[in-house]
Amino acid sequence: MVTNASPPSSSSSDADPPRDAPPIERVPTGVPGLDEVLGGGLLRGGTYILMGPPGAGKTILGNQICFHSVAHGGRAVYVTLLAESHGHMIAHLRGLRFFDAAPIAEELTYVSGYRTLEREGIAGLLDLLRKQVREHRSSLLVLDGLVSAGSFAESELAFKKFIHELHTLVSVIGCTTLLLTNGSSKPISPEHTMVDGLIELSDSPRGLRSVRELSVRKFRGSSHYRGSHFFEIGEAGVVVHPRTEARFGLPHDALAQSRPVSTGIEALDLMLGEGVLEGSTSLVMGPPGAGKTILGLQFLAAAAATRESALHVGFFESPDRLQRTSDKLGLPLATMGNDGLLTYEWQSQGELLADAIVTRLLAIVDRRQVRRVVIDGLQGLRQAIVYPERLPQFLGAMAAELRRRRVTTLITDEQTEPRSRKIAPEPGCASHLENLIELRHEEGEGAYRRCIAVVKSRDFAPDARVRWFEIGPRGIVIGTGSIQRDAAFAAGDERDRAAAPQSAEEPAEGAGRPPRRDGQG
């Protein structure tokens, strides 16, 4: 099955078709996430190198594209050179969900080209490929083992000529072609310049884990997502997780016409000004046990009043445990679940990928028309992001896409220094978030008590006073007065500030303590 492509982007194509030419047809790969990275799929009749070290996933990817093609009316030929035997390759594929034995030897043919290459060189191989494509009326050709063909070329020029002639042949016939190769030691090989696209797979260690990454280094005729994207190989075959920042990079202001919505805690709504704006993202920071999860549950429960759909994305507490907590607090989450208004998306611990989490989250948002999301918590996304420096842009892109869908989001973030005055979001993250709410423990009135403060509210004029709160039988109850801090606790803060390096952002008076709206010192 082929679909028509949108006009190519002038920023990334280096061979624009004439303006009066019809758009080049797309050939969807059927690989989850990959067609999005490619801007809709491969281009019909294009020649693409699929490059990566042994074990990177080239053979699975090549086969997966073949099986998708034949399942949608295409015909494919898979030609191997010095690769694993067809029988074993197919046996290894049988456990994958895309595998279907029915088209093999019918619409999907596997042949070996090595003997022809060995006896007749690359000219003979080209002749074999031409005949195979014509005899089988192929719309897709995979040549597995391009480096072997290169070994038989008399010169780089001869190899370039082979690629060029193959490229010409398949483009005229309209047979999309994948050339699988381990690559060469050179950063740029002659074949790279001849093809329409270059897709590179890697499998590299990152600390104790290994991550697979795919990058489109070249793609003529179409815009595509640049940079690296993680992918996984499992029962579904190859699944690509486009990088969230690449998917949702365009800015927009979907909040312009938004209405305020309740956090589920009336007193907090007043502290924020009028609650939070629909489509906004709020970060709730605090140490363990401060009440972040409960605040999140109350936020979700507020959706019950308007029969809106809600989603809890958690990393650390199971849905059963959250349900027990909400039952104890009398929150209507069980009823919401029974009515199909609440979904728990629990990310059980393991080697998660943040982009995959976002893809699943957005799929649930769209499928169930979710209006409220709680992500409990940011530390789970932080662990899944692989490259920590991505976090601000990742968070911004995710928040922007949720904003566009008018989903109001609350993210919890565990802070590990409860006594520090420097509870703050990850550097660079705050600018992407509409609201920052801080929970902490303070010593006051002879007891260690919880308190809450609105550090930032982008859309309303917040009440910045720090208030006590308790977790009662019905959840968080915020007191009306602001806290009066214990003198010994304040002295401890002074010692912390004296020990910390001086910063230009530190206020000259009160050494780092934000101004108190109630005048207390």
Next chain:
Amino acid sequence: MKTLLVIDDEYALLDTLRGLLEDEGYRVLTSEDGRTGLDVLAREPVDVVLLDLMMPGLDGRSVLESIRADPRTTDLPVCVVSAAAPGVLGALTGAAAVLRKPFSAAQLITALELALAQ
């Protein structure tokens, strides 16, 4: 001693099968494509053929049809090997036995014996 002709485009498999089947007491001839295979059949007496289905040039189906159409080889037992689905293999006419890739040595021997018995 029975003479076996193996026709398969995967040269590594051909070399492996040659060694294996010679150990089983067969005289083994090999061809890497259908056209060469038919040429061997035209000049050599063969007792059984092991025929791959998917090959460049003349594919296995065409070779099988040629074998059945030639009066000299119309009754020659042919064991077809392929990674194709059972339904595809089962629909083939003219094959004495079918063997799905990948196969074990024991399965291969059994299939050849079955073909020879017919």
